[in-house]
Amino acid sequence: YHVVHKTSVGSHIFYMLVLNEKKLQEVDSLWKEFETPEKANKMKETTSLVFSFSTASTALVEGKLSKNLKKILKKIVAKDAHEQLAVADAKLGGVIKDKLNLSCIHSPMVTELMRGIRSQIEGLITGLPSREMAAMCLGLAHSLSRYKLKFSPDKVDTMIVQAISLLDDLDKELNNYIMRCREWYGWHFPELGKIITDNLTYCKCVRKVGDRRNFASSDVSDILPEEIEEDVKAAAEISMGTEVSEEDINNIIHLCDQVIEISEYRTQLYDYLKNRMMAIAPNLTVMVGELVGARLIAHAGSLLNLAKHPASTVQILGAEKALFRALKTKRDTPKFGLIYHASLVGQTTAKNKGKISRMLAAKTALTIRYDALGEDTSAEMGAENRLKVETRLRHLEERGIRRISGTGKALARTDKYQNKR
Numbered sequence: 001y002h003v004v005h006k007t008s009v010g011s012h013i014f015y016m017l018v019l020n021e022k023k024l025q026e027v028d029s030l031w032k033e034f035e036t037p038e039k040a041n042k043m044k045e046t047t048s049l050v051f052s053f054s055t056a057s058t059a060l061v062e063g064k065l066s067k068n069l070k071k072i073l074k075k076i077v078a079k080d081a082h083e084q085l086a087v088a089d090a091k092l093g094g095v096i097k098d099k100l101n102l103s104c105i106h107s108p109m110v111t112e113l114m115r116g117i118r119s120q121i122e123g124l125i126t127g128l129p130s131r132e133m134a135a136m137c138l139g140l141a142h143s144l145s146r147y148k149l150k151f152s153p154d155k156v157d158t159m160i161v162q163a164i165s166l167l168d169d170l171d172k173e174l175n176n177y178i179m180r181c182r183e184w185y186g187w188h189f190p191e192l193g194k195i196i197t198d199n200l201t202y203c204k205c206v207r208k209v210g211d212r213r214n215f216a217s218s219d220v221s222d223i224l225p226e227e228i229e230e231d232v233k234a235a236a237e238i239s240m241g242t243e244v245s246e247e248d249i250n251n252i253i254h255l256c257d258q259v260i261e262i263s264e265y266r267t268q269l270y271d272y273l274k275n276r277m278m279a280i281a282p283n284l285t286v287m288v289g290e291l292v293g294a295r296l297i298a299h300a301g302s303l304l305n306l307a308k309h310p311a312s313t314v315q316i317l318g319a320e321k322a323l324f325r326a327l328k329t330k331r332d333t334p335k336f337g338l339i340y341h342a343s344l345v346g347q348t349t350a351k352n353k354g355k356i357s358r359m360l361a362a363k364t365a366l367t368i369r370y371d372a373l374g375e376d377t378s379a380e381m382g383a384e385n386r387l388k389v390e391t392r393l394r395h396l397e398e399r400g401i402r403r404i405s406g407t408g409k410a411l412a413r414t415d416k417y418q419n420k421r
Contacts, residue, residue, distance in 0.1 A: 160276055189239050304372050315337065
């Protein structure tokens with residue numbers, strides 16, 4: 001047998017001289033022939049190095065036949081055309097058989113043979129120190145990892161998945177921090193929370209002024225409108241809040257700093273996500289918006305996985321819990337999942353939300369496939385489909401208004417009955 005074996009050094013072709021054919025058929029006891037390097041060398045007659053790992057290992061991973069391997073196989077194996085070529089990869093064996101018309105074998109016996117060669121590879125390949133072999137193994141691992149990462153179709157989607165997950169985490173943290181800040185400062189100046197409703201403005205105001213007694217002498221016109229500023233100053237004079245120490249105020253101000261920093265970073269992250277979505281899935285972004293589009297991609301795992309889903313799955317993506325609960329209890333299944341947050345679904349009345357979400361999901365599924373598999377990077381298709389959904393939405397809304405006001409037919413019938421009287 002000629003055996004093609006892949007190592008970190010390269011691919012080797014071993015000519016295995018088998019004196020007893022029965023030994024190879026006994027798969028369970030084949031390992032005994034490779035217990036020691038001496039036994040392994042008895043089976044091996046010749047060894048030929050085929051090629052270096054840096055260029056051809058990637059081809060072998062994909063089951064492709066490289067030029068160097070093809071050349072060596074022609075030189076070495078073609079001499080003994082009657083011999084069989086043992087390969088670990090059935091796909092590679094098929095390619096060799098088609099291109100070189102060589103008989104290839106792939107079986108449990110070959111797997112055991114490969115395992116035996118691998119266990120005694122240092123003894124079978126002469127003139128190569130174990131330290132160099134270890135370095136080559138590490139180099140091969142790095143090379144293959146870089147190759148897989150470079151050609152991974154999902155690698156760009158990972159950025160979107162991570163960005164939307166981080167955005168959701170930041171929103172949760174911001175809500176917790178702002179709630180804590182309002183409660184904490186509310187002991188000192190409770191009226192401020194009712195006057196200033198915007199959270200970021202509230203934190204900026206607290207950070208600038210600190211103690212409520214400073215409001216009278218402080219100028220917060222760059223943060224608050226003139227009318228609200230006057231209300232705040234008036235409320236600070238007659239506040240029912242308790243007195244707090246300077247150390248407490250400093251800690252509250254530090255918390256306000258954190259809220260403002262996180263808010264600024266969230267804005268920056270949202271801009272990054274918007275740009276990323278327009279670059280990777282422009283049509284999906286036009287249809288449902290960057291946030292809903294990013295959440296759909298994150299839920300599916302990647303844009304390619306999302307493209308494999310039918311429109312009905314896209315429609316209820318994110319509502320799996322409700323779907324299985326409905327199936328279990330034999331009730332109505334949900335009409336929408338993450339797609340509910342799209343602006344087009346939000347614009348319509350409660351009665352038509354199901355119809356619009358179904359149509360939107362159908363058009364969205366088309367745009368996802370266009371973005372994932374198409375070569376064009378324009379958002380024209382998404383804009384056209386969005387226009388169709390908007391037209392349908394207007395038609396449904398107008399039909400509902402006509403029904404409420406009464407149609408011409410209904411008025412005519414009323415006249416008919418009145419004439420009979």
